[in-house]
Amino acid sequence: MPPSVGDLATPALIVDLDRVEANLRRVQAYADAQGVDLRPHVKTHKTPRFARAQLDGGAVGLCVAKLGEAEAFADAGFDDLVMPHTVATADKAARAVALAQRVRFAIGVDHPAQVAVLAAAAEGAARRLDVRLEVDTGAGRGGAPAEAVADLARRVRDAAGLRLAGVYTYEGYTYEARDRDELVARHDAAQVALLEVAATARPFADGAFAVSVGSTPSALAEVPLRPGITETRPGTYVFDDLTQARWAGGLEHAAAHVLATVVSVLPGRAVLDAGSKTLTSDRRPVQDGHGWLVDHRLPVVRLSEEHGVVEGPGVERLRVGERVRVLMNHVCPVANLFAELHLVREDVVVGVVPVAARGRLT
Amino acid sequence: MPPSVGDLATPALIVDLDRVEANLRRVQAYADAQGVDLRPHVKTHKTPRFARAQLDGGAVGLCVAKLGEAEAFADAGFDDLVMPHTVATADKAARAVALAQRVRFAIGVDHPAQVAVLAAAAEGAARRLDVRLEVDTGAGRGGAPAEAVADLARRVRDAAGLRLAGVYTYEGYTYEARDRDELVARHDAAQVALLEVAATARPFADGAFAVSVGSTPSALAEVPLRPGITETRPGTYVFDDLTQARWAGGLEHAAAHVLATVVSVLPGRAVLDAGSKTLTSDRRPVQDGHGWLVDHRLPVVRLSEEHGVVEGPGVERLRVGERVRVLMNHVCPVANLFAELHLVREDVVVGVVPVAARGRLT
Numbered sequence: 235m236p237p238s239v240g241d242l243a244t245p246a247l248i249v250d251l252d253r254v255e256a257n258l259r260r261v262q263a264y265a266d267a268q269g270v271d272l273r274p275h276v277k278t279h280k281t282p283r284f285a286r287a288q289l290d291g292g293a294v295g296l297c298v299a300k301l302g303e304a305e306a307f308a309d310a311g312f313d314d315l316v317m318p319h320t321v322a323t324a325d326k327a328a329r330a331v332a333l334a335q336r337v338r339f340a341i342g343v344d345h346p347a348q349v350a351v352l353a354a355a356a357e358g359a360a361r362r363l364d365v366r367l368e369v370d371t372g373a374g375r376g377g378a379p380a381e382a383v384a385d386l387a388r389r390v391r392d393a394a395g396l397r398l399a400g401v402y403t404y405e406g407y408t409y410e411a412r413d414r415d416e417l418v419a420r421h422d423a424a425q426v427a428l429l430e431v432a433a434t435a436r437p438f439a440d441g442a443f444a445v446s447v448g449s450t451p452s453a454l455a456e457v458p459l460r461p462g463i464t465e466t467r468p469g470t471y472v473f474d475d476l477t478q479a480r481w482a483g484g485l486e487h488a489a490a491h492v493l494a495t496v497v498s499v500l501p502g503r504a505v506l507d508a509g510s511k512t513l514t515s516d517r518r519p520v521q522d523g524h525g526w527l528v529d530h531r532l533p534v535v536r537l538s539e540e541h542g543v544v545e546g547p548g549v550e551r552l553r554v555g556e557r558v559r560v561l562m563n564h565v566c567p568v569a570n571l572f573a574e575l576h577l578v579r580e581d582v583v584v585g586v587v588p589v590a591a592r593g594r595l596t
Numbered sequence: 597m598p599p600s601v602g603d604l605a606t607p608a609l610i611v612d613l614d615r616v617e618a619n620l621r622r623v624q625a626y627a628d629a630q631g632v633d634l635r636p637h638v639k640t641h642k643t644p645r646f647a648r649a650q651l652d653g654g655a656v657g658l659c660v661a662k663l664g665e666a667e668a669f670a671d672a673g674f675d676d677l678v679m680p681h682t683v684a685t686a687d688k689a690a691r692a693v694a695l696a697q698r699v700r701f702a703i704g705v706d707h708p709a710q711v712a713v714l715a716a717a718a719e720g721a722a723r724r725l726d727v728r729l730e731v732d733t734g735a736g737r738g739g740a741p742a743e744a745v746a747d748l749a750r751r752v753r754d755a756a757g758l759r760l761a762g763v764y765t766y767e768g769y770t771y772e773a774r775d776r777d778e779l780v781a782r783h784d785a786a787q788v789a790l791l792e793v794a795a796t797a798r799p800f801a802d803g804a805f806a807v808s809v810g811s812t813p814s815a816l817a818e819v820p821l822r823p824g825i826t827e828t829r830p831g832t833y834v835f836d837d838l839t840q841a842r843w844a845g846g847l848e849h850a851a852a853h854v855l856a857t858v859v860s861v862l863p864g865r866a867v868l869d870a871g872s873k874t875l876t877s878d879r880r881p882v883q884d885g886h887g888w889l890v891d892h893r894l895p896v897v898r899l900s901e902e903h904g905v906v907e908g909p910g911v912e913r914l915r916v917g918e919r920v921r922v923l924m925n926h927v928c929p930v931a932n933l934f935a936e937l938h939l940v941r942e943d944v945v946v947g948v949v950p951v952a953a954r955g956r957l958t
Contacts, residue, residue: 243687243688243958244685244958245957245958246958277901277902299901299902300902319859319869319902319903320859320860321859321869322857322858322859322860322869322916322917323606323857323917325603325605326605344860344862345860345861345862345916347915347916347917348859348860348916351917370862374865374898374905375867375898375900375903375905376859376860376862376867376903377862378862379862379863406900495684495685496684497681497682497683497684497710497738498682498684498706498707498710498738499707500706500707500732500738500739500740500741501741503736505737505738507681507683507684510876510878510929511929511932511957512957514872514876514877515876515877515878515879515929516872516877517877536736536737538737538768539639539661539928539929540639540661540662540681541681541737541738543736543737553709554684554707554709554710555684555685555709555713566901567872567873567877567901570873570933571932571933571955571957572955572957573955573957592955593933593934593935593954593955595607595873595874595933595934595935596605596606596607596608
């Protein structure tokens with residue numbers, strides 16, 4: 235008899251496959267309707283099982299956050315990887331060039347010094363390293379200013395071992411949007427800015443050239459994409475979480491939860507065996523709390539490393555020893571803390587998969 | 597030639613052994629001066645190398661946060677473990693009883709239902725399971741109210757497989773103290789409350805009976821302990837961090853830092869290859885920011901999963917490719933993200949140790 239989730243040691247990270255499959259279909263349909271490539275970010279699941287499902291559903295390739303993730307997915311047989319992040323030292327540039335000899339691999343740049351270190355590493359390599367230019371369209375994280383793009387593109391073109399393969403931007407500010415209208419307006423402004431930059435950079439490219447945007451909020455909100463945008467890069471949509479719920483249309487799309495145990499019930503509060511080393515200290519942009527007991531409609535109000543404290547109306551009705559489903563503020567760093575994911579369909583455990591790229595930090 | 601820290605792939609977690617040894621001596625001296633046992637919490641380092649150093653320096657045994665940590669340290673040869681946390685299900689009670697057959701092991705309780713599940717698991721075991729009662733002295737996390745203690749103690753005494761072995765409290769509120777006077781006053785009130793509870797519970801005990809307090813702030817601030825307190829349980833002091841710096845007396849006691857690389861320098865900011873999956877989203881109780889570039893005196897002002905954004909006066913002087921030392925808000929969850937610690941003396945790497953109990957979640 236297959237085990238029930240009630241038999242698992244807690245905390246466990248539970249993934250509902252029916253919901254995952256619905257989430258994958260939904261975002262693939264959005265990309266198809268917009269006529270762009272879907273290149274999902276694996277940072278959320280770090281697990282070949284789900285990357286394969288994304289490709290089988292129509293995704294063109296994968297995004298990775300780090301060289302260590304890229305190497306783990308290349309080892310697992312994935313052959314089209316883009317890293318929308320950059321490196322700045324010779325050791326990492328050598329690893330990027332080595333990846334480009336094994337699989338189709340592109341890396342980001344937003345500063346001439348990165349181009350120089352990558353060019354030096356790629357000199358004489360059998361296959362050129364694809365490079366994409368990151369442009370800042372308001373997120374204030376990575377990304378060159380628009381006026382620096384022509385110079386960067388020229389430097390890439392002039393490096394024998396590099397190939398200019400596209401431009402991209404990161405839309406972190408969409409997480410702050412108050413409603414869909416604001417999300418669409420901010421995203422559209424970013425697209426306009428990116429398309430201008432693409433026009434500047436493209437003359438320095440040869441071969442395929444990606445113009446890439448995308449995040450889970452914009453995909454779930456079905457933000458219209460302008461002609462000329464070729465790719466979207468959402469990640470969190472595979473599982474969703476409390477932060478994404480407002481764009482997903484509710485908690486019933488959340489495909490992952492932490493199964494925790496109520497280890498104590500004390501005056502005015504209950505205590506879970508899941509703290510910041512399980513749920514992380516990531517906060518939601520618009521609401522307080524560290525997690526949500528979805529079946530009891532109660533919040534985790536305080537965390538320490540191995541304790542989650544639940545308070546609210548009716549909390550004394552929780553029973554010591556009871557298992558509860560906890561939705562997370564942000565699923566990506568939580569999955570990074572677990573060695574394995576428990577896969578379920580209708581509360582029956584149908585598989586366990588290792589989080590292959592967990593803690594690949596470098 | 598031994599490698600220099602400049603050769604390491606980043607991000608890396610660097611531990612300065614000279615500073616660790618000074619930190620261990622300092623807190624052992626405090627415990628000795630107060631005439632109490634030092635039982636350090638391994639949650640901070642999760643690494644047998646440092647647990648051994650703590651015992652060699654005079655600690656009587658170890659604290660662990662979870663059964664998985666206890667099992668990892670028992671496997672590594674440590675034979676005196678206390679878990680100041682509790683369990684509430686039969687599977688975990690069985691693991692606790694199994695540990696008590698291998699090593700000296702005590703577990704916490706603060707509710708009759710936990711006593712019942714542990715008593716059932718321990719029935720007929722060759723060696724009794726030691727149980728300590730947790731009492732809430734104001735932290736609002738775990739811990740029974742004082743009026744529940746006599747009943748709990750009686751239940752433990754009446755269970756054939758259990759032995760009442762002590763009382764303890766957790767002092768999370770000390771982190772909020774504005775100054776040493778407030779810290780001492782709050783700690784003293786907790787000691788008074790715990791000693792009253794100890795007097796209630798002790799008649800139900802046979803054999804050794806611990807009366808246990810302790811946290812890194814109280815140890816670093818050298819809070820006086822009252823007669824009758826037998827044990828202190830600090831953890832973070834092995835490494836220290838930005839939160840502990842005000843009690844430690846400055847940043848020069850911080851024995852661990854994240855070595856990160858400046859991957860870009862952009863208008864008004866620099867970008868590190870260390871984000872929330874490296875530094876965590878833990879905040880400091882009294883100050884903002886996500887980390888501190890100690891050599892440049894600049895803060896990490898924003899994090900996403902794999903990016904740390906640095907802003908502040910002179911940030912444009914950072915160089916792309918430069919390695920920087922980043923002090924952490926809270927070192928314990930950061931060490932839990934790394935597969936290994938790099939040990940240094942005067943910037944020479946003298947060893948690499950695995951974080952043996954990393955991610956032991958259950």
